[in-house]
Amino acid sequence: MVSPVAGHSPPPFFRRGPAPLARLVVLVSASLTLLVVDHRLHYLELVRQGLSVMTTPLQVLAGMPVKGVRSAGDYFADLAQLQAENTELRREHTELSTMRLRQEQLDRENTRLRALLDMRERAQVESRVAEVVYEVRDPFSRRIVIDKGITHGIEAGSPVVDDVGVIGQVTRVYPLYAEVTLISDKDQALPVQVARTGVRAVMFGAGAGLLELRYLATDVDLREGDRIVTSGLDGVFVAGLPVARVKSVDRDGVGGFVRIVCVPVAGVEAHSTVLVMKPGQPVLPEVDMPTAAGEEKLEAVRK
């Protein structure tokens, strides 16, 4: 059975299925339905996971030449360069081991003091090392794919860091790999705090690998070079992880807000090994059960 050519309806004795325009309408409405269901309702994650089983082999296959070229480049890397790197890593290793010894002691001390003060135990953060496989080729967002997925115990929402600071958050998990949205993505928000003053704010991606602190009043105490760390208010990210450094503060912003551009400290757009942490549960203060009227008010506030 063959399909009819658009614009040329065949005589009825050639059976060629529905007319082109009818096909077009059906397929376009199917695409639009998929778009709306995926974007607005987020119902398609399971379908995506299922279908990814078919595209994953293709992706692995497509990645092979690139990987081959890269490993060939590594193979021919200069011996001297490798030796230098080795020395550097040894030095770093020694430094870190002494730090770890000290940290164990501090941890014990901290637990004791917290117990004395009757404070809640800080949860131990589990983490897992993952390799970055590739950058997602979707031009409209900034995401990377890592080589650990559901089968390795990665869950959506997990914070992802490298050795210097926050990189992003796992937003989609597949059986064998996971997608991480970088903090420089426009839709990725992160609750942060200025390390020097303790001012809390929300960090958004600003495009071109930069970040932006939004919704701060023009008289906020902030200078160029200030360190921005996570505030931990969302309960997902641990407090105190380095995020960015302030690059410029533009105080004559429109609408009463100051425009603050920051540069991420972590190699957000260039890295190979990352650490996926287990997401904490959002800590919410105890509240009375909301009444219907209260919920309505809450909805109004949200809008």
Place this chain on the structure above:
Amino acid sequence: MNQPTFSSRRILRPVRPWFIWLSLLLALLVNLMPLGRAFWLPDWVALVLCFWCVREPLRVGMGAGFVFGLAMDIGYGSLMGQHALAYVLLAYAATSLSRRILWFGPLQQSLHVLPMLFGAHCVMLAVRMVADADFPGPVYFLGPVISTLLWTPVGMLLMLPQYRPEEKDENRPI
């Protein structure tokens, strides 16, 4: 449809269906190669799909566009239906214009193809802009232009198996 163009006198061998699907699959494979954030790279699936829709509108059409669009959506992790919508529209345009395009030579064919590929690209841009995405910059519009430049060489390559004579016969006129 056994000639390179309708005005040509050369007769081609019929296309093998498996070759069409293999070429589309290879295009998908090339598209899925992890080459980082190089948005000016041509969309090979769109190009090959467009080619077969023009060449063989009875075999390849909107259904193929939809299926390969979904595969791209999953491979790229973009919104489900984004590529599907663009490819369905592209396939519709290509199949309906195929009778016209095949009367022209390579250059004029490319000029027909450019607006179609550009339109498909713009459909994707519009979809993502409505969905609140980040504008990828003017480099994004370079993709369809490069694809158009590739139309003639890729077309020659995909037609190669059909150019081969079935058996060599010195006495045969064609």
